[in-house]
Amino acid sequence: MNTETTPAPDFGLSIDQCWMLLDTEVVGRIALIVDAHPEIFPVNFALERRSIVFRTAGGTKLWAAMTAKPVAFEIDGYDVHEQQAWSVVARGEAELIESQQEKDAVDALLLEPWQPGDKDYYLRLSPKALTGRRFKVNNPDLWTTRLSDPRRASFE
Template identity: 80%
Template sequence: MTTETTPLPDQTPADDRLSIDECWELLDREVVGRLALIVDGHPEIFPVNFVLERRSIVFRTAGGTKLWGAMTSKPAAFEIDGYDAREQRAWSVVARGEAQLMESQAEKEAADARLLEPWQPGDKNFYVRLAPKALTGRRFTVTRPDLWNTRLADPRRASFE
């Protein structure tokens, strides 16, 4: 028996959706994001430091699972999120597209000029570009921490206390 489901419409209020330009601005402020790929038939998530170069997300990696997954997983996704304690608002940006290995030395140098350097030791000789075909984001007010039993490490507590 198969059951068809109708996808739920986007229930994010229009005023909480981020514009494409706002998404790019938030991406440009961050240095670490999460790359989501399908590897050997299951989802994998890799934290990567990155730069923006020509309206695309660029990171360096060594040969291995992440590189192989980036080259074979179609499509790929990339996500960043954050919290503004002053405004008590959180945000999230998701880019979806295909990852491509950068071959051109000029493109690699352009990424390096944006200060793309690996955080983890070791050779990270492969440059990968994710040019988003879809870029979405949202911003939302977070629930006050006094309404729940909030952990001491929760960043919302600092803005409330």
């Protein structure tokens, strides 16, 4: 009897694949420590020089990004045609962009805040770790899966 098992396929993404997926999205989530507990904030972002940049107002998000180290950033998605889900996580420290030249470079990427109000602070996350994974999703049970489940699209 053969007791060897075939190892599961490696669904880990390369760093280049992670950057390519990051470049396909415009909204992610930044995870910060606020008052000794984790908080997650949605942010629209752009990529600039292999870093993630976003704008914010003064307040909790800015304070936590500058004082709580490290921070994490995450995006995920689903490819209907391939029936695969994916996730990318960047970890590192956020830094305030103070140079007008660097702010102008970010503005040239058309990074415009979605939420009304002044978002005068520009932050950069240059990942010290960038990981991602992709995996095939289970086929949905069409009788019990919610109508909003994106997996249904490949069967309808």
